[in-house]
Amino acid sequence: MDTTIALYSHDSVGLGHSRRNRALAHALAEQLPALTGGSVGGLLIAGHPDAGRDPLPEGWDWLVLPGMTRTRGGYRARRLGLGGDALRDLRSATIDAALAVLEPDLFIADRHPFGIDGELRPVLANLRSRGTATVLGLREVLDTPRAAAAEWDGLGGAELVASYLDAVWVYGDAQVYDPRRTGELPPSLARKATLTGYLSNGRPAARPLSPARSSLAPTPPYVLTVLGGGSDGAEPARLAVSARLPAGHRHLLITGPQMPAQDIEEIRELAEIADRAAGTEGATTVQRSAPDVPELIAEAASVVCMGGYNTIAEVMATDTPALVVPRYRRRQEQPRRARALAAVGALETCDPETLTAADLTAWWNRSVTDRTDRSHIDLDGLGVVPRLAAELLPASVPAHPEVSRHVG
Template identity: 55%
Template sequence: MSITVVLYSHDSVGLGHARRNRALAHALAADLPRLTGQPVRGLLIAGHPDATADSLPEGWDWLVLPGFTRTAEGYASRSLDVSNERLSALRRSTAAAAIKAMSPDLFIADRHPFGVGEELLDSLVWLRSQGTRCVLGLREVLDSPEATRAEWARIGGAAAAAKFYHAVWVYGDPSVYNPISSGEIPQPLATRTRFTGYLSHGRPVDEVSGSSVRAPKPYVLSMVGGGSDGGRLALAAAQARVPAGHRHIILTGPQMPLPDHARVQRTVEASPDAARIQVTRLAPHVPALVREAAAVVSMAGYNSTAEIMATTTPALLVPRAARRAEQPRRARALAAVGAVDTLALEELSAEALSRWLAEAVVRRCDRGAVDLDGLSRIGALAAAELALRPAALPRTTAVRPTPGVLRAAPRPAEAPVPVPAPYPPAHVAHAAARCAATPLSAPAAETRFDSHVR
């Protein structure tokens, strides 16, 4: 007997959804066998081929659907010369075939409960008939409350999702940002929501290889996630002065448009610091690069931020302001608890980055007040869901919890969820964190310093 898990992410822009699921896969593979006494296998359904560059645990694999991408008019086929209708039908049928073939005990969807164009709906109906436990995984910030309400309404409201999803896992710390009290997660999903903590500590890290990015320490790091909309930040980083005695690594991301990447390279070649700047699209071991950097400049996507939060490296978040309010809201919330510094995109300049880098390389940042241990809780949350599966349904991969380890009980998610203090209203000026300047050689360099509100 074994436990089968299927995780889904739509991946139209960036790799954050797939990388969250990949982190979950490693956590489940590490913990579920110990908790249930059964081996675990799984499939990750993703929508971008770059996702497969990341390794998976033994017994797990990727299924990459033909991709959608975002355009000014909405979703469109990334590569295939087909209509949206044909691409949607292809994705829907492919996902359904894979899900039925795997017959999972646990299904986890990232962010979008019904997928792109409701491509998961048929599969969710089938999964419900099989008694599969279904979980909706959400990052801690979705969007502005107004935009999120409209998004829920487009899929029939939160009640429509609640028909299929037994639990909602929010990958964040409610004392930093609470999407229930902000209105981003409405009833009835709010009553079955559990906060895991940020998925920071324990993230999978690929081994350093001969092709891995290296730079003599000390160095500073600039990164823009997948890079599809990171051209402006990468260009400013290329124009910034490198702190004395340091090198500068700039990661432009695998999805940065070629003209933007080429412009960054040309700018570096013309820089007086060119000999100390290294530009590359991709690094397979970003968490290690962040941890060993003297300072990091980054956009404020969930995964980049989660990797930063697992370290003591001072960080400046420059959130994108287009499409969603997610990144600015995340940056404000983390700055308010002293975990990062922030710079609004409209204030971005090479001079601003130069000043921040010169000041940041002489300090470290203690983020111990934030719950960063979400990955250590995923196994127990999954085991609890598996223990609640209907025992009467015949399934070839049925989970039978080890006696004394897991006991079916009244579903805890039905209990009211305590709601922490609400997130400050949008009109409140954002906070600028200060992890104070302290010599790196002193033990106090790891101390957190007070934030202030401007």
């Protein structure tokens, strides 16, 4: 049986949604053929032009939509001279037309069941009329229960959302954080939910490394600061380059591709000043991006990072000590994730409002001689999702014991 899968991410801010879907595409391409007896291919629908830079498995491709960005007044076009409603309609019609031709067997929407401003509602209705299985994929933390409830209400209520879905996959470990128990997933959605484990083990490499790219990695030992997309990472970056490095260590700071150029220039200047003052001139390297972040995390003596899902998933696949400086603006997702994982000994976290360069200096000196055991946390979601997908397809294999232990 040949299987076609489509995955959607809206990508108004950052690349976390499309990166998560890309990891799923690789896992499905590698594992689903053995479960279905046929080939597997598909389409990743994304909303940021940088999403398409990373390669996909054979038989898969990107559909990059015209971009949207969030403003105080709602969403607006990133580049096109269109109003929000017109751009929504253009994106919705583009997705619908592509999927009418593709006729996917399975559709997975990341985080936002109806997309931006409801752009997926007609798409989902048409998919279900054609018999496509539909799934909502969620990171394990949404927000405070009150904020999550308001968001479901804003979509017409959780029961309406559930009526468009066959399943909800939550990419986390119920022993660490369970949104069914916190109230972030109302009963109608919780009944359809399965916690898969974190999407950590088996994440795909990014762009193939050339000798020039691989040379970004400092000679160990080094400490690493990684700030996700970087749009809101300037302040932790300033603190990180101002901290004094552990003796004999270098420092690689990856700002993220969406950090404003003027912030990056300022951070490079601060790094040069701090290195000269410490007598370690040239010890700190500031890069906008790197193609091999998971490998850099694994090889680092310790890492300072923000609390986005994908960065944390990459950290969790290693034994590298991590200090998480979560983003508090807009959502409480990152601090809630950081506190939950700190409570089970997977990482350390701090309040970004009170963090100082001296605090980072002390933490680096303490952490670089240690390793962190994360073997007690379920990190195998990328091995579970293909089996859950197989169960939704017309010819599926019996549930594997690894799947059944995640249910409930």
